[in-house]
Structure formats: structure tokens, C-alpha cells
């Protein structure tokens with residue numbers, strides 16, 4: 001997508017043909033800084049520190065991380081070490097394991113002399129596939145938005161609520177939840193997005209609002225507790241969120257607070273859709289609530305807030321009294337029964353195993 005007239009993806013191979021560039025998402029929206037990833041350790045740290053974040057982008061970064069590892073040492077032992085190190089970078093987004101498994105399955109049978117070129121090739125394909133998948137999600141989600149648009153009076157906006165950042169910054173390009181929104185906006189539909197701020201790291205306020213603003217999509221940032229009120233007053237036509245892992249039974253894991261939005265949507269008859277690329281499906285588990293590992297992050301994220309002062313300095317301040325215990329659960333799981341539908345690259349699906357398995361037969365059970 002465009003930033004100040006220049007086309008950017010969230011991650012790319014640099015012109016030198018081996019280092020990887022990425023937008024440092026920890027610095028947005030205050031500063032636009034490009035980071036250089038030059039080793040598997042750099043890639044691991046980029047994922048762990050949330051320089052890059054969002055399930056599909058974590059997967060693409062890990063794939064490039066494997067390629068960087070092979071460039072240094074293409075032995076079996078180095079492959080195993082890089083796999084284990086990258087896998088441990090973050091626990092919840094299954095795209096990380098999916099991408100590492102893709103790389104390992106390809107590289108293990110090859111002689112060491114062929115591994116570097118093959119790894120870079122597959123990592124670039126994974127990135128390109130993500131872009132194509134998101135465009136597919138966009139087309140199917142656009143049809144949904146068009147249906148709602150047909151029920152509106154001329155000039156009346158379609159109000160879409162989203163949580164966290166499932167935009168182009170969370171993927172290689174386009175985003176998952178935002179792909180239908182960008183296509184709808186670009187096709188001339190009058191969309192307006194309610195952007196949940198998404199404490200504690202404020203991915204909505206810092207990243208989604210930044211993206212939508214740069215693309216000219218009308219939006220309003222709201223505190224995380226506002227969605228229920230808006231839904232009661234018919235101010236939300238549709239909710240679309242992203243996800244970090246969908247269990248085979250259709251349970252959806254996403255950024256903390258998603259479950260509460262789904263409950264409010266259910267109570268108010270608001271359609272609640274989840275946009276996902278197929279690598280986000282974990283066919284190996286059947287109970288998202290009990291089986292998906294929920295990342296617990298530093299309590300500092302809850303106890304502090306970072307922002308820009310009036311004179312332009314970026315500062316972090318404490319908002320919790322010294323001595324008060326703090327907990328920081330980063331994700332929650334929305335049960336499939338609260339999900340109206342899944343927007344995938346192969347169309348809208350019911351959140352259940354049979355629908356997922358028949359849409360993605362090549363994934364089989366457990367892959």
C-alpha cells in the first residue's frame with residue numbers, strides 16, 4: 001500500500017538480494033523507520049520484540065529468517081537450530097509454525113549446497129502468496145459489504161468495526177480484515193471504520209488508524225469499551241476482525257478483547273466476521289478455548305502508555321499505581337457459535353470443521 005505516495009510492503013528482500021527490510025512497527029505512528037534484518041537471530045528478535053507483528057507477517061518473517069540462517073550455515077544442525085529459535089519467538093500465531101514447516105519440509109531433503117537458493121525462493125513465494133490470498137479475502141469480503149450497501153439510503157455510510165490491526169502492516173500487503181474495506185473504499189462505496197484502540201499496545205489507534213488515514217478511508221478511533229454501546233444504537237453494520245489461529249472447530253483466537261466484541265455483536269444481531277488466510281487454520285486442534293496457547297506479555301505494556309508530547313518527543317508514562325499487580329493476556333478465543341462466518345481466500349465459510357476441511361482439502365487433518 002502507499003505511504004506518502006511511495007508503495008510499501010511490510011517486508012521485502014533488499015536490492016542486495018539477501019538482507020530483509022521491514023517497517024519497524026514499534027515506532028508507528030510517530031516515526032516511519034525501516035529496519036534491516038540480516039540474520040536468523042535478527043528475524044527472531046524482530047518477531048519477539050514486535051518490530052513485525054500480525055500472524056501472516058510473523059510467518060513471512062520467519063520464512064526469511066530460515067533463508068538467512070541457511071546463508072550462514074546450511075547444515076542440518078543449523079536448520080534445526082534456526083527452526084527452534086524462530087518457533088519460540090511468539091506462541092500464539094500459528095502462521096509462524098506453518099511457515100517454518102513449509103521451509104523445513106522443502107529444505108531437509110535437499111543437499112546443503114542447494115538450500116540457500118531454495119530457501120530464499122520459497123520465502124519470497126510465501127510473501128507473494130500472502131498478497132494473493134489477501135486479495136482473494138478482499139474480493140469475498142467486498143461482496144458482503146456490497147450486500148449491506150444495497151440496504152442503505154443514498155449517502156449513508158456502511159459502518160464497520162474492527163479490532164487490533166489486521167491491516168496491511170499485519171500481513172505482507174492488503175491485510176485480512178482491511179482488504180475488503182480497502183476494495184470497498186476504492187470501488188466508491190461509502191465505508192466508515194470504527195477502530196478499537198486495542199490496549200495495551202494500541203495496534204488499532206497506532207497502526208490501523210495510521211493505515212486507514214494514509215489510504216483516505218474515513219474512520220474513527222474508539223476506546224475498547226465503546227463497541228457494545230455503538231452496536232446497541234445500530235451504529236455498526238458489520239464487524240470484521242483478523243485472527244492469529246483458527247481451530248478446526250471454528251473457534252477463533254485473536255487479540256484480547258475480540259471475544260467481548262463478538263458477545264456484544266451476538267446480543268445485538270450485528271454480523272461478526274473473521275477474515276483469515278488458510279495458513280492461519282490449525283487443523284491439529286479441535287478446541288480453540290482449551291488448546292490454543294495464549295501469550296502472556298510484559299506487565300509493563302499494561303502499566304504504561306507511550307505517546308508523543310506536544311513538543312514532539314515520544315515518551316512512555318506509567319498509568320498504574322506502583323505496587324498494583326498487573327496481568328497482560330495478549331489474546332482470547334471467540335467460540336465458533338459467536339462467529340457469523342469466516343472470510344477466506346476461497347470464499348465465505350461456516351466456522352466448522354466440515355466447511356474448513358472441504359474448502360482446504362490439501363491441508364488434510366493435522367497440517
Ligand SMILES: CSC[C@@H](O)[C@@H](O)C(=O)COP(=O)(O)O
Nearest residue numbers: 053054055164166170242243255
Ligand atoms: C492479519 S493479522 C490478525 C491478527 O494477527 C491480529 O489481529 C492480531 O491480533 C495481531 O496481534 P499482535 O500481537 O499485534 O501480533
